[in-house]
Amino acid sequence: xxxxxxxxxxxxxxxxxxxxxxxxxxxxxxxxxxxxxxxxxxxxxxxxxxxxxxxxxxxxxxxxxxxxxxxxxxxxxxxxxxxxxxxxxxxxxxxxxxxxxxxxxxxxxxxxxxxxxxxxxxxxxxxxxxxxxxxxxxxxxxxxxxxxxxxxxxxxxxxxxxxxxxxxxxxxxxxxxxxxxxxxxxxxxxxxxxxxxxxxxxxxxxxxxxxxxxxxxxxxxxxxxxxxxxxxxxxxxxxxxxxxxxxxxxxxxxxxxxxxxxxxxxxxxxxxxxxxxxxxxxxxxxx
Amino acid sequence: xxxxxxxxxxxxxxxxxxxxxxxxxxxxxxxxxxxxxxxxxxxxxxxxxxxxxxxxxxxxxxxxxxxxxxxxxxxxxxxxxxxxxxxxxxxxxxxxxxxxxxxxxxxxxxxxxxxxxxxxxxxxxxxxxxxxxxxxxxxxxxxxxxxxxxxxxxxxxxxxxxxxxxxxxxxxxxxxxxxxxxxxxxxxxxxxxxxxxxxxxxxxxxxxxxxxxxxxxxxxxxxxxxxxxxxxxxxxxxxxxx
Numbered sequence: 001x002x003x004x005x006x007x008x009x010x011x012x013x014x015x016x017x018x019x020x021x022x023x024x025x026x027x028x029x030x031x032x033x034x035x036x037x038x039x040x041x042x043x044x045x046x047x048x049x050x051x052x053x054x055x056x057x058x059x060x061x062x063x064x065x066x067x068x069x070x071x072x073x074x075x076x077x078x079x080x081x082x083x084x085x086x087x088x089x090x091x092x093x094x095x096x097x098x099x100x101x102x103x104x105x106x107x108x109x110x111x112x113x114x115x116x117x118x119x120x121x122x123x124x125x126x127x128x129x130x131x132x133x134x135x136x137x138x139x140x141x142x143x144x145x146x147x148x149x150x151x152x153x154x155x156x157x158x159x160x161x162x163x164x165x166x167x168x169x170x171x172x173x174x175x176x177x178x179x180x181x182x183x184x185x186x187x188x189x190x191x192x193x194x195x196x197x198x199x200x201x202x203x204x205x206x207x208x209x210x211x212x213x214x215x216x217x218x219x220x221x222x223x224x225x226x227x228x229x230x231x232x233x234x235x236x237x238x239x240x241x242x243x244x245x246x247x248x249x250x251x252x253x254x255x256x257x258x259x260x261x262x263x264x265x266x267x268x269x270x271x272x273x274x275x276x277x278x279x280x281x282x283x284x285x286x287x
Numbered sequence: 288x289x290x291x292x293x294x295x296x297x298x299x300x301x302x303x304x305x306x307x308x309x310x311x312x313x314x315x316x317x318x319x320x321x322x323x324x325x326x327x328x329x330x331x332x333x334x335x336x337x338x339x340x341x342x343x344x345x346x347x348x349x350x351x352x353x354x355x356x357x358x359x360x361x362x363x364x365x366x367x368x369x370x371x372x373x374x375x376x377x378x379x380x381x382x383x384x385x386x387x388x389x390x391x392x393x394x395x396x397x398x399x400x401x402x403x404x405x406x407x408x409x410x411x412x413x414x415x416x417x418x419x420x421x422x423x424x425x426x427x428x429x430x431x432x433x434x435x436x437x438x439x440x441x442x443x444x445x446x447x448x449x450x451x452x453x454x455x456x457x458x459x460x461x462x463x464x465x466x467x468x469x470x471x472x473x474x475x476x477x478x479x480x481x482x483x484x485x486x487x488x489x490x491x492x493x494x495x496x497x498x499x500x501x502x503x504x505x506x507x508x509x510x511x512x513x514x515x516x517x518x519x520x521x522x523x524x525x526x527x528x529x
Contacts, residue, residue, distance in 0.1 A: 025424070026494055027428055135429065135469075136494075184309070234301075252428070262302060265303075
């Protein structure tokens with residue numbers, strides 16, 4: 001029998017870890033968690049290595065029935081968490097007993113939350129990672145009625161902190177300022193546009209997903225395609241229609257649009273939690 | 288002139304882990320040789336690093352918590368042009384043969400392509416199978432080959448409206464490029480043939496049989512042979528130089 005039965009899979013729940021780092025030479029994206037800060041926090045609070053797989057949960061979360069005891073943690077900016085009917089706190093570890101049902105019906109703040117379980121999920125690595133991405137993995141997200149296997153089927157109650165929590169330092173998620181640095185094709189920008197870029201308010205656009213996040217503005221600029229070159233999560237591309245696209249974890253490993261700016265992972269963490277229509281501004285990093 | 292060897296223009300720190308070595312901004316088989324040579328030297332300099340390339344860049348990825356400024360200094364010293372050493376550009380290459388069936392039943396754009404180019408099927412097959420193509424790198428989708436060497440007579444603008452679904456194994460032409468769709472995806476290229484081979488499969492010891500610098504030949508096969516190979520689903524590739 002599986003450790004966990006998936007009663008509802010949720011809208012977009014997927015297994016992720018820190019990604020598939022060394023397969024760009026075969027055209028494989030990095031993949032992995034969008035918000036590394038909260039994913040690492042979830043793993044840490046259940047005393048896992050930060051490299052362990054977690055479930056990344058977007059929009060509406062899953063309903064999971066546990067077939068044995070487990071120590072779990074849900075982390076993120078805000079979500080409704082129920083163990084049977086009892087409400088649980090975010091960013092706090094807690095014990096789930098055999099037969100309990102964990103449901104995550106609503107993410108109340110941000111876009112995604114992370115579920116980590118002590119000992120980790122038992123998943124086969126494909127090209128060095130469990131991160132779900134087709135066709136490297138069979139499916140791109142969790143499916144209803146799928147059985148989830150855990151590496152540990154018992155809890156060593158005496159050895160573990162069963163209520164670990166921290167007062168989370170995630171104030172920076174509330175800021176609308178995202179730190180950027182010059183990208184490899186920064187010189188492609190005119191001085192005038194360069195200034196405008198740093199004095200404009202952008203809105204998160206509809207075409208935003210695990211591949212990229214669209215930043216919309218009133219700026220008028222055109223670009224052209226360049227020779228196809230290296231792209232990585234964090235690269236900000238200027239498309240021929242003048243849109244800015246921040247490449248996220250499932251982005252292509254190469255592309256032909258000018259890479260005008262680059263966001264740090266810390267900025268990507270924050271951006272991944274900004275909702276459709278939310279406003280942001282870009283600030284040039286001082287170092 | 289660059290102050291570095293191998294036509295290196297600059298070194299760019301993209302993030303805390305990745306340095307991009309930038310070469311002359313031009314697609315050219317000679318540059319690929321430089322790029323692959325540099326990749327090899329970097330791997331010897333930093334055995335813990337991982338590197339890969341595109342047309343004019345080498346990405347060097349370091350493990351966490353390395354001082355990349357220091358690494359860039361090492362790279363600059365290594366490739367300093369004043370060392371003026373003999374550049375060795377010997378590369379081990381293999382040529383892999385890809386069977387393609389050029390048939391309208393498998394390639395929905397074939398007849399229209401022939402009409403627009405005012406060309407016979409025989410001419411198309413001859414022009415498409417004659418060159419030895421160079422694999423510059425793999426990108427875009429897992430297993431997608433960026434190939435150089437398409438005959439100018441086959442250049443054709445991309446479709447104005449991309450097709451929503453192109454089958455895995457489809458062989459297409461888009462402007463100056465030809466290539467194989469490794470999996471089902473939307474796309475704007477004209478599909479002129481289909482290979483029965485799977486060119487990206489994680490269940491194989493090597494998910495892609497190709498690496499940057501390899502060569503590729505297309506070989507025309509009949510629809511009977513295509514069907515037979517689909518049924519066998521064998522994934523061994525003929526290497527022409529073995």
